[in-house]
Every structure is written in C-alpha cells, then in structure tokens.
Amino acid sequence: MSILSIFRGQISPKRLSQFSCIINIKDGSRYMASYEKYAEHKPIEKIRNIGISAHIDSGKTTLTERILFYTGRISEMHEVRGKDNVGAVMDSMELERQRGITIQSAATYTIWKDHNINIIDTPGHVDFTVEVERALRVLDGAVLVLCAVGGVQSQTLTVNRQMKRYNVPCLAFINKLDRMGANPKKVLTQMRAKMGHNAAFIQLPIGSESKTTGIIDLVTQKAIYFDGNYGELIRYDEIPQDMRVESHDKRQELIEHLSNVDETIGELFLNESSLTEQDLKNAIRRSCMKRTFTPVLVGTALKNKGVQTLLDATLDYLPNPGEVKNYAIKQLKNGKEPEKIILDPTRNGEKDFLGLAFKLELGKFGQLTYFRCYQGMLKKNDSIYNTRNRKKVRIARLVRLHSNQMEDVDAVYAGDIFALFGVDCASGDTFINTQKFDISMESMHVADPVIxxxxxxxxxxxxxxxxxxxxxxxxxxxxxxxxxxxxxxxxxxxxxxxxxxxxxxxxxxxxxxxxxxxxRPKVSFRETLVDSCEFDYLHKKQSGGAGQFGRVSGVMEPLPSNKNTKLEFVDETVGTNVPKQFVPGIEKGFYAMCEKGLLSGHRIAGIKFRLIDGAHHIVDSSEYAFQMAGQGAVRQVFEDGNWHILEPIMSVEVTAPEEFQGSLMGQITKRKGLITGTDGNEGWVTLYAEVPLHEMFGYSSELRSSTQGKGEFTMEYSRYSPCVPELQEKLVREYQESLGNDQQQKKKN
Structure with a gap:
C-alpha cells in the first residue's frame, strides 16, 4: 500500500479509520495513520480513562476535536459552531450542532504514543450535570478545562465538587490564551482561593493574548512551538532570554508546592539537592494521583497550541486503571454490615468479570448501554447476570464507541469502556459473569430536580x-x-x-x-383551620325500608405548624354511643372530605379530627351511615370555622459573585422572599432565603441573565405557611368562577 494511494483517496474511510500510528507526512489538513488497529487490546499500564469537564463555553468539545485529530482518529477538524454545517464529531445530535452546545456526554477512544486513551466529552450546562456525574463515576482521571478569561465559574465549582465526590485526580488546562483579556495567572489564583487546589504551573505561555506563540515546559525547561497549518509540527527550543527569570521563579514555585505534599521532593528541596526532570515528573504523578496537587497546563485549542503536550501530561501524570482503587460492596448474611472489597483489574484471566452500567441511550438498534469493566474480561457470546434483578443476559454483540459510531470487538478487559445492545437494566446496575448476587458497586449521585x-x-x-x-x-x-x-x-x-x-x-x-x-405548573396549595371548631352532626335518612342514622360530635382543631401537612383522626369516645365497628366509617368520611376543600378546591391539611361522642340506631345505623356523618361534620366545620389557605415555602440557596449581591437581594425581596442569612467566600456570596414556591417560577432564567451565567441556586421544600390575603382572595375567586363555569356548561349539555 503506497502513501500516494492514501492521498489519492483510494482507501475507504472505513478502512482508514482502523489505523492509528501517525506518519509524519501531510497533505493539506489530512494525516494518515497505519498499521495499528484502534481496537487492539493494550496492557493495563497503557490505558487511560479521562473525562473533559468544564464550565459552559470553556472549549471542551473543541479540545476533544483537536485530540482526535492529532492522534489520527479523525482526518479533518470542524468547529463547534462551524460555518460548514458539519460541527464537532463528538456533538453527534442534531440539536447539539444547531445550538453549538453539548447535551449528551459522548465516548470515544484513541491512541497516543502506544497508549489507549478512552475519552468522555461532557456538557458544560448545569442543566445536564448528570452527564458529568455519570462520566466521573467511571473515569480514572479528568482534564478540568478553564477559560483564560472567565476563570473559575459556577459550573467549574460544580464539576470540582463532583471530582472530589468520586476522588478523581485531575489536570487543569487553561484554554483560550489567544482571547483578549486572557490572564492565566489570575485563573491560577482563583483555583487556589475558590477551589482550594494546591496548584502550580508546569507550563507558561510565550507571549499573551493573540501574540501567544508557544509554551514553556517548566519540567523539561524547554520552549515548545507548534508549527504547520494545524500546529502539527512540534519544535523544541531554548527558553527565550526575556522569560528565563520568570521561568526559574515559576519552577521554584512548582517545587515548593510539590515539597509541601510529597516527602521525597521535600527532602531533596530541604537538602538543596538538584532536581532532575524525572524527579519532578515522578513527584507530580504521585501527588496528582493522591489529589494533593493539581498541575496546571496552558494552551489554546482553537489555535492548535498546547494540545499534544496535554496528551503527554495525561500519560505522564494521570493513573492507569490498575493504579486506582475501586470497590465493590459485598452483602453479608445475619444482618452484618456490608463489606467493601477492593477489585483487582490486573489479572484479567483469573478474576470474575464485573462491570457497571453507567448510561442508557436509545440507538439505531435498540437500547444501547454504556459499561465500564472494572475486573476480569468479557467475550462475545458470554453470559452475564444483573445483580439487582438476577436476570441473565447473553452477549451477542460487543462494541466500542466513537461518538455515535460503533466498532465491534471480540473481547473487553478491565479498564475498558464499551457498550452492549438489548440489555434491560437501569443506570447504575452491576453485572457479573457468575451467580454471586451478593456483590454490587455503588451507583452514582443523582441531584434532585430544581424546576x-x-x-x-x-x-x-x-x-x-x-x-x-x-x-x-x-x-x-x-x-x-x-x-x-x-x-x-x-x-x-x-x-x-x-x-x-x-x-x-x-x-x-x-x-x-x-x-x-x-x-407553568399549578402550585399545591392546602386549606386548613385557623382555630378549633366544635361539631355535632346528625345524618338521618328514611326512604322506606332500612334507613340511615349516624350522629357524631367532637372537635376539629389545627395541628402545630410542624405538622400542617398531615391529617390526624383520634377516637376519644367512651361507652357504646358510637359502636367501635362504625368508627372506621367516620374516619373514612373525614379523609374523603379532605381530598378537596370547599374554599379553593385544594386538599385540606393540618387538621386533627377528635371524635368525642355520638349516637347510633339499633337498626338504621351502618358504617356507610357514619361515613356520611363524618363527611357532614367536615362540611359543618367548614361553614362555622375560620379557614385559610397554606402555600409551600421553599428553602432557597443562591450562589453568585459578590458584585451581584445587591441585585440578588432585590430579586428575592421582589419575589416576597425572606433572606435568612448570607455567607461570603473569596469573592463569592451565598444567600439563604425562604421564598413561596409560586414566586419562584422563571427565577432560573432571571438569575442566569442577571449574573452573566455565573449564578446558580438550589431549592428544596421547607414547610407550608399561610399565604397573604390578596393571594387567598384571588384563589377563592378563581375557584368560584370555575365552579360557575362548570354549572353553566352542565346546563348547556
């Protein structure tokens, strides 16, 4: 096969996509790869599972596109919001290409320097945070992308919390150095202050903003330039004369930050020993894997600078699947506490298969289930078992994913990310190849909906x-x-x-x-009594034959505010005036009437029904008669008692930069909210407030627009509280009007 035949397009793209070793020959924008299949299994030391995570518009998908291009996985690069209507390869959904945003996380795999790298590109919008959650649950490392202009933003903090939850080591990549106002030093300061990272530069930019020409590697002490039309030709040179002092100072700063968390480097630093390049690399790797240090890299993906060095750092500093401790939970008998078992991904042929289903998606051929293999190996035609429902599944087809394209493989091993068809399961289910149903893995954290x-x-x-x-x-x-x-x-x-x-x-x-x-959904208001009200109701009906007779008397009273969503029925009768077999009928009548109040049509809540006395007839009394009496008692109290409407009050927590504090407080007050506290932390402010639920509709959009997309809020139910008189009058009026309309409609019919 000649190189010339490749350039003339005589090899099909499908055939071409099977190769990965990059040949340093180019024609326009195309790189050719040959001789090594992507799907070929690698030793576990040569596997990396990484996720690309960041705030919206930090350049995650563009970075992933460059990674796939430089590793020979794709032959052309396209922009996220490209004018050619193609879009990035990882944004495969039509909606993603139209809006220029990532909606679903997408998986792919590629090869760089004989290492197999599995990559998951995740969305940046807070609305799709579960996609980030899923990815980080199954990944061994991550690249945290930060915008050189925007710095640490709200979703950056969210992603950082998610990484901490799953103990995922990460590299930081400060992107968009070419933009006006780019300030990587400010971003590093924010990382330390807002995110609490022990972080330091391992690279520095040469030049600033649009004049960025390359980067300086502080570990190797070399200047790196990215030449060629697409930054594909990497050139190493001496550090520019005007940057040598800064490079030396930043390298010393890197060593100091490492010596605080790594004993080996600490001893060498205290003894004033000279540190080799390998000493630094080993220390960065050790501390990065322990999450005690975050190496900070720089570049601009759009202008093709710094991507290859980021790939090198991924291999040098992030762990392989064999270096990460993953646990399964073993349920013990006799009521003992579950036991944690460390999984062993290194001995594929000796250990049982164990995999986690972390994402479901409807593909062209039915349900596609994404898996991560944590232990053992799985071959085509093997059978596996779901530990939750104990169902057996036979594997007819094993695939690995490249965005929305699938490539068949015969076997998968520990550390691999793959997919299966036709598996009926839920997200977070554990699968094994033996019938040991006492083993499972922890599922992922799922946030509660906010709107x-x-x-x-x-x-x-x-x-x-x-x-x-x-x-x-x-x-x-x-x-x-x-x-x-x-x-x-x-x-x-x-x-x-x-x-x-x-x-x-x-x-x-x-x-x-x-x-x-x-x-806009309707709010679940409630109706309740203001004061205690006595009742004495007689239900009597005689229409020939057996009649109906039941008399109930007692008190209906409001429950304390901490119980105002509940209903209570108490039988305080003494003697046989109300036979015990008829009491359940009274209770049933009470609960039936509470389904729909007579004030606004909402449920009645926060009431205690105390049955004190009554009367029965030896012939005409029945459970149904007393049920009618119970209903009549509630109607009587409704006419005689003092009622009001309760509305749900939400505990709201709003986080945004300090400069927006005034407008945030104004928004809460305008929505009839009560601010209960504030908390400030390094330029960010958190407001705690209680706001009626019906006032919170539309707040999400208002908050994001008024804080430049940096503000976020969480909301959860707190309690029910009496609503203001104007709202109560409005609800009563609307309910009476709807009843009148219903009656008119019935007359017409």
Missing part, C-alpha cells in the same frame, strides 16, 4: 408517542422526572433547568413527532 413545568400534548392522538418518549427519557436521564399531579390533575415534568426541559420538549417533537406545550 417543574406542566406538559400537555398539542394533539390528543399523539398520546402513545408521548408515553413512549417520556418512558425513554426518564429511563435514560435520572434527573428528568415525570409524574401525574393528582392534586391539580395535570402532568408534570421536572428537571435541572428550563433549558433541560426545553431540550426534551424539542426531542419529543423531533424524535417522536409529538409536539408538546410546556407551561
């Missing part, structure tokens, strides 16, 4: 498609939830933000031909 909206189909004939789409999306994404609100008789979807729900509404229309309407 809810009502959802209805535009056309009633689309209900079947709607049900299929909702069933699929709720199974794939644990942060997207759907339920029927029996209080308000409407379908509700909940998610991580308005964009999150909007994307799923668009996907229902595109993928299931089911246009839907998203609207």
């Amino acid at each position: 809810s909206m009502s959802i209805t189909t535009k056309n009633t004939k689309d209900r079947d498609n709607f049900a299929k789409g909702i069933a699929r999306f709720t199974k794939e994404d644990p942060t997207f939830r759907f339920y029927w609100d029996d209080d308000n008789k409407e379908s509700i979807v909940s998610g991580m933000g308005e964009l999150h729900l909007e994307i799923y509404a668009q996907r229902l229309e595109r993928e299931y031909n089911c246009p839907v309407i998203l609207g």
